[in-house]
Amino acid sequence: MAVETDVSQDGKKLTIKIKGRFDFGKHQAFREAYERQPRRPDAVIVDLQEVTYLDSSALGMLLLLRDHAGGDEADVRVVHANCDVRKILAISNFDKLFDIS
Amino acid sequence: MADMHIDHKVLSDLREIMEDGYLQLVQTFLDDSERRLGQLHAARSAVELGAAAHSFKGSSSNMGAVALATLCQELEDKARHPPLLGIEDLINRIDLEFAEVQRFYRAEHHRISAG
Amino acid sequence: MADELGLTVLVAEDGAVDRLLLAQIVRRQGHEVFTAENGQQAVDVFKARRPELVLLDALMPVMDGFEAARQIKALAGETLVPIIFLTALNEEQALVRCLEAGGDDFLAKPYSAVILAAKIRAMDRLRRLQATVLDQRDQIARHHHHLLNEQRVAKAVFDKVTHSGCLDAPNIRFLQSPYALFNGDLMLAALTPSGDMRVLLGDFTGHGLPAAVGAMPLAEVFYGMTAKGYGMAQVLREMNAKLKRILPGDMFCCALLVNLSMQRGAVEVWNGGMPDGFLLSTGGKVLSALSSRHLPLGVLVAEQFDDQTEVWPLAPGERLLLMSDGVLETADDQERLFGEQRLRAVLADNRNPALLFDELLDALQRFGGRARDDVSLCDIRMLGAQLPQPMAMLPQDLGRCSAMDWSLSFDVRGESLRRFNPVPYLVQLLQEIHGLRSSAGTLYSVLSELYSNALEHGVLGLDSRLKCDAPGFADYYQERARRLQVIEEGYVRINLAVEPLAAGGRLKVEVRDSGEGFDVQQVLAQPLPEQGLSGRGMALVRRLSTVARWTEGGRCAHVEFIW
Numbered sequence: 001m002a003v004e005t006d007v008s009q010d011g012k013k014l015t016i017k018i019k020g021r022f023d024f025g026k027h028q029a030f031r032e033a034y035e036r037q038p039r040r041p042d043a044v045i046v047d048l049q050e051v052t053y054l055d056s057s058a059l060g061m062l063l064l065l066r067d068h069a070g071g072d073e074a075d076v077r078v079v080h081a082n083c084d085v086r087k088i089l090a091i092s093n094f095d096k097l098f099d100i101s
Numbered sequence: 102m103a104d105m106h107i108d109h110k111v112l113s114d115l116r117e118i119m120e121d122g123y124l125q126l127v128q129t130f131l132d133d134s135e136r137r138l139g140q141l142h143a144a145r146s147a148v149e150l151g152a153a154a155h156s157f158k159g160s161s162s163n164m165g166a167v168a169l170a171t172l173c174q175e176l177e178d179k180a181r182h183p184p185l186l187g188i189e190d191l192i193n194r195i196d197l198e199f200a201e202v203q204r205f206y207r208a209e210h211h212r213i214s215a216g
Numbered sequence: 217m218a219d220e221l222g223l224t225v226l227v228a229e230d231g232a233v234d235r236l237l238l239a240q241i242v243r244r245q246g247h248e249v250f251t252a253e254n255g256q257q258a259v260d261v262f263k264a265r266r267p268e269l270v271l272l273d274a275l276m277p278v279m280d281g282f283e284a285a286r287q288i289k290a291l292a293g294e295t296l297v298p299i300i301f302l303t304a305l306n307e308e309q310a311l312v313r314c315l316e317a318g319g320d321d322f323l324a325k326p327y328s329a330v331i332l333a334a335k336i337r338a339m340d341r342l343r344r345l346q347a348t349v350l351d352q353r354d355q356i357a358r359h360h361h362h363l364l365n366e367q368r369v370a371k372a373v374f375d376k377v378t379h380s381g382c383l384d385a386p387n388i389r390f391l392q393s394p395y396a397l398f399n400g401d402l403m404l405a406a407l408t409p410s411g412d413m414r415v416l417l418g419d420f421t422g423h424g425l426p427a428a429v430g431a432m433p434l435a436e437v438f439y440g441m442t443a444k445g446y447g448m449a450q451v452l453r454e455m456n457a458k459l460k461r462i463l464p465g466d467m468f469c470c471a472l473l474v475n476l477s478m479q480r481g482a483v484e485v486w487n488g489g490m491p492d493g494f495l496l497s498t499g500g501k502v503l504s505a506l507s508s509r510h511l512p513l514g515v516l517v518a519e520q521f522d523d524q525t526e527v528w529p530l531a532p533g534e535r536l537l538l539m540s541d542g543v544l545e546t547a548d549d550q551e552r553l554f555g556e557q558r559l560r561a562v563l564a565d566n567r568n569p570a571l572l573f574d575e576l577l578d579a580l581q582r583f584g585g586r587a588r589d590d591v592s593l594c595d596i597r598m599l600g601a602q603l604p605q606p607m608a609m610l611p612q613d614l615g616r617c618s619a620m621d622w623s624l625s626f627d628v629r630g631e632s633l634r635r636f637n638p639v640p641y642l643v644q645l646l647q648e649i650h651g652l653r654s655s656a657g658t659l660y661s662v663l664s665e666l667y668s669n670a671l672e673h674g675v676l677g678l679d680s681r682l683k684c685d686a687p688g689f690a691d692y693y694q695e696r697a698r699r700l701q702v703i704e705e706g707y708v709r710i711n712l713a714v715e716p717l718a719a720g721g722r723l724k725v726e727v728r729d730s731g732e733g734f735d736v737q738q739v740l741a742q743p744l745p746e747q748g749l750s751g752r753g754m755a756l757v758r759r760l761s762t763v764a765r766w767t768e769g770g771r772c773a774h775v776e777f778i779w
Contacts (some may be wrong), residue, residue: 007413056421056470057421057422057466059421059468059469060421060465060466060468061466063465063466063468063515064465064466090487091490091491092488092489092508093489093508093510093511093512094511096511096513097280097515111326114329115237118237118329119237119240120235120240120245122240125236126233126236126237126240129233129236130233130362132232133231133233134233135233152275156230156231156275159231159234159325160231160232160233162232162325162326163233163234163237163326164233165326172334203607
């Protein structure tokens with residue numbers, strides 16, 4: 001599966017893992033990953049370890065996720081981003097909206 | 102009954118499939134096959150012989166005349182590999198076999214048209 | 217057992233018996249049957265009746281089955297007409313020929329009705345699949361055609377919106393992809409009333425119409441506000457708010473906005489999400505990179521939007537090189553990207569600035585293996601200070617007659633000084649006076665100069681001598697931002713008074729600040745160049761107005777215009 005989800009035991013932490021190209025083709029699957037949860041999690045972790053490529057539609061998807069998770073109150077972390085991906089996130093200054101590591 | 106000459110399963114399928122057209126089929130076969138046999142005898146080259154045998158084989162097998170069809174297959178194969186040894190003999194056996202088949206189907210024709 | 221598929225079938229078989237039998241078998245399965253005795257007849261019947269399925273004997277007189285099959289397939293064209301060859305299984309040579317001639321399947325003698333029925337059903341499935349594919353292809357082609365048309369219309373409307381720009385100014389050289397609008401790339405340029413040149417390079421997420429649709433309101437804001445003389449911060453806030461309001465949550469616009477002030481010898485920059493722009497010396501050396509410090513437009517709500525700009529000195533002859541991400545992302549046939557290092561190499565190798573543009577395009581083409589059609593580039597050369605041209609402002613709603621005898625006092629106090637610049641509004645107001653319309657640029661320049669002096673030197677107490685070199689420049693503007701951020705007291709007061717004269721009228725302007733004042737005589741006594749860049753632009757004001765003097769120890773500037 002190109003988009004995998006994992007919820008912690010207590011249902012408070014949702015991890016969404018993306019594999020391959022993070023682009024418009026993942027749009028549907030990504031949305032479903034967070035919209036289909038019965039409870040709104042306290043924290044959402046987006047794992048980009050196996051992401052090979054990321055474009056502006058991916059940035060848009062992250063924005064939608066953030067809105068859904070509570071906007072300014074949301075705790076959304078982007079983890080395991082490789083060098084290239086981090087550069088893209090840095091140019092757009094997305095580290096001002098997301099916790100990126 | 103002509104068991105060795107005609108496959109009865111094929112025969113009964115034919116009767117079922119053709120329905121009212123069975124008579125016409127039998128008639129067509131009788132006319133057509135005589136002509137084909139004539140072609141066989143008149144063939145002047147191995148190629149012509151092979152082609153005639155091939156066509157005859159087709160209609161024979163469709164009519165359930167399995168032994169006849171087999172003989173035609175033999176003739177077709179032989180015609181492809183000169184020199185043509187034993188051709189005369191094979192053609193004779195075809196004549197004989199055809200006579201049996203013809204007899205059977207004439208009887209069929211008579212049986213049906215008589216009502 | 218017979219499926220009611222109801223096809224039209226052609227049975228071409230030279231043996232009378234076989235033909236009769238086969239036709240009957242097929243008819244009983246619910247199909248309409250046409251027959252043929254030889255290959256030529258088969259082709260003729262096919263032309264006349266266009267059956268949906270063909271049963272073809274391989275060996276037939278006049279024209280054999282293979283040739284008939286070839287001709288039938290040719291006649292069928294795109295439509296799939298399945299051809300089932302009737303042949304004996306032990307003739308492998310013949311089987312190969314059947315396939316080569318276009319046959320889709322075989323049926324052996326003696327004919328089995330069951331097997332034939334299965335084959336017909338399978339072939340029919342294929343036939344219908346092909347028909348569906350062709351139909352969908354045609355639908356797609358039609359939709360595509362409509363879409364192209366819609367885009368043409370969108371582009372035409374957009375071109376009208378952007379025509380008021382000044383991208384064709386002599387000091388700008390640019391390259392814009394013909395597909396720019398539909399890549400989401402935007403390039404706008406306009407002059408402020410005081411002659412500053414403002415350029416926006418933008419990149420919308422998405423492609424096609426969604427990107428184009430966002431670009432239009434943005435362009436309207438850019439052109440409208442720039443023409444009225446609004447500052448960069450205000451224009452940025454308005455553009456951000458507009459996009460935030462109208463775009464869906466996952467759409468935004470990366471933007472690089474620059475304002476070249478010939479008068480101040482400086483360029484003001486805001487970069488949200490675009491690749492680095494570069495400041496280049498007259499010799500082509502990179503002076504600094506203009507990096508992205510902000511989130512793109514349309515992401516943050518107004519309360520959180522950061523309109524902080526950076527200011528760099530820029531002397532005449534020095535240049536700005538701006539580009540879209542198409543440049544860095546140009547890929548070669550091994551999917552490697554052009555990237556920043558190669559770009560820097562091109563910049564370093566360049567000897568003649570006039571050729572930089574071409575050298576860069578050339579490097580991109582050699583790297584990518586083809587001419588680039590998705591790249592936006594802009595090269596802007598800084599000009600010397602000029603008198604503002606008499607400018608045509610945007611057409612206003614003309615009042616019945618202009619008020620000729622009035623006065624107005626406008627105070628901006630305390631915290632309001634942080635965000636609010638009254639100059640554009642006041643100039644708008646002065647447009648009501650017919651006689652002043654052609655001097656809009658002049659009025660704007662003078663009022664801006666006086667206001668910014670009053671604010672920066674008067675209220676904030678900044679020393680313009682800081683602006684003597686590049687680091688000093690940066691320090692000055694950083695300090696300006698810092699002091700504005702914490703300001704609580706102080707004011708700038710603008711008084712306007714209009715009175716009629718025998719043939720025309722007079723406008724009196726007073727700009728007063730709450731600062732310490734300055735030694736007017738000393739500043740005026742300095743040679744002109746020093747006054748220009750780091751002085752209070754007093755020479756400019758005196759040149760542009762009929763009367764100009766400073767009173768109250770420098771805290772009040774009086775300026776008059778007579779028409």
